[in-house]
Amino acid sequence: MYDLGNVYDAEHQFLEAMRTMEKQSSSDNVKSLLQQHIRQTEQQIQNLEQVYQTMGQQPKRVKCEGADGLVSEAQKVMKETSGNPALMDAAMAGAWARVEHYEIASYRGLIDGARTMGNNQAVRLLEENLNQEEQTAQKVEQNVPQLLKQAMSAGQRGA
């Protein structure tokens, strides 16, 4: 699977970014979603290590430029919205939703590759990860409108 090292690296990068976001977030909802997905991501990394095992290979991070770009973008919006907690939460959730969709696309590609190779064990492990990303994307997106509303009303109060 050509992109496995990229996804393995991306998950590590996103894990670190989520830990930072969790510290910065002032929304209980976003915080608890992040805590949940941090735990899932740790498990996903282990699943990827198992995928390597099914191929008799050692896990190896290959720098994922896409993840790097998404993380920089998230850092940028966090910096731009610092001092406005409600807006920062809305901006972080937006950046996070984009991360999840990137992961969904990546896992779909990996699953196609594993299927082509007839590696059913890898397909099962990768589908586990994909399902978590899909559910997370949905949960994060459900929170965005409310966060934006809160940011707007905080803005009107001059906060």
Ligand SMILES: [Fe+2]
């Ligand atoms: Fe994820």
